Amino acid sequence: MRTRMLALTSAVCGAALLGAAALPASASGSSSGSAQEPEADAGVVTAAELLAEVRACSRISKGRYRTDSGSAKATAPVCGTRDAVFWKADMDIDCDGRKTRACNRKTDPYFLPETAFQSSRGEPLDSAALPHVVVPGPSKVWDYRKSGLTGGSVVAVVYRDRVRYGVIGDTGPTGIIGEASYAMAKTLGIDPDPSTGGAESGVTYIAFKNSRISPIESRARAQSRGAALAREFVGRS
Numbered sequence: 001m002r003t004r005m006l007a008l009t010s011a012v013c014g015a016a017l018l019g020a021a022a023l024p025a026s027a028s029g030s031s032s033g034s035a036q037e038p039e040a041d042a043g044v045v046t047a048a049e050l051l052a053e054v055r056a057c058s059r060i061s062k063g064r065y066r067t068d069s070g071s072a073k074a075t076a077p078v079c080g081t082r083d084a085v086f087w088k089a090d091m092d093i094d095c096d097g098r099k100t101r102a103c104n105r106k107t108d109p110y111f112l113p114e115t116a117f118q119s120s121r122g123e124p125l126d127s128a129a130l131p132h133v134v135v136p137g138p139s140k141v142w143d144y145r146k147s148g149l150t151g152g153s154v155v156a157v158v159y160r161d162r163v164r165y166g167v168i169g170d171t172g173p174t175g176i177i178g179e180a181s182y183a184m185a186k187t188l189g190i191d192p193d194p195s196t197g198g199a200e201s202g203v204t205y206i207a208f209k210n211s212r213i214s215p216i217e218s219r220a221r222a223q224s225r226g227a228a229l230a231r232e233f234v235g236r237s
Contacts, residue, residue: 045230047158053234054079054086054204061142065177067201068092076177078142083233085147086206089178091159093185094134094170095194097124102182108194116171117151120215125169127181130217132169133157133205134179141174148209152216154226158204159188165226167216168207178203208233 057079064074067090076089095103097115103126105111115125125132133155135144144150153168157180164187172179180203182192191197208229213221231237 043227043231043236045163045227045234045236047161047163049234050156050158050163050206050230051204053081054088054206060085060147063141065089065136065141066175067178069173069176074175078147078177080147083229084206084208085144085149086204087177088204090201091185091188091190091199091203092179093192093194093198094132094172094179094181095127096170098126098128100126100128102128102192103194111194115169117169117216119217125181125217127169127183129183130169130181131157131164131166131184131187131219131222132181133166133184133207134170134172134181135168135207136177137171137174139174144168144171144207147207149207150212152212152214154208154211154213154222154229156206156208156226156230157184157188158206159190159199159202162188163230164188165223165230166219167213167222169216178205180205206233 057077058081059077060080061078065076066074067076076087078085078087095108096112097103099113103111113124117125119125135149136142138145149168151168155166155168157164157166164184166184169181182194185192185197190199211225211229213225
């Protein structure tokens, strides 16, 4: 569980824009997100379609969040629809959880060997392999639990023209929003380095209510459930 206040220097990756595609099925493997991907078929929901559904904000948070600990103002509200909760922010990199070659105290000076939610084996999640999103810890501003969300809830993350699906996997500071795992950043073409990577802005997080999958570490289930929920969300089903 992340309790520190982060002040990362974010840098937007200059990778070429690619269409949305399915995530790899195995949580034990990694995905660079940089290889050429097949064109989306008619059943795949595009970034433009999802963004059209979250154009207007019906705010459900009692206030707004800062996107970094050093931010002068809190500018990011949490918004809600009947079926989902969403916010628009930056992306800081969460490398907490299982110690790996990509995520450890040498690569991330703020590394913590734990996550708020655990795998089906009772172990910390692997942030280097599992695409997941960090939500602010419960507070007077907003309590994710009261919005039908929990660890394993399915999330769609949109960056430029890419859509990737993952789960809620960790919690962070109560006053900051806009963070996702090393693996989520990598699949979106964002620099996943926990110290120098991330995206300064332009990331949309859409968390679907009452959508918890099990096991939480299954990338295949997050992908299939996320794709189905996205189709419902844009009115395709």
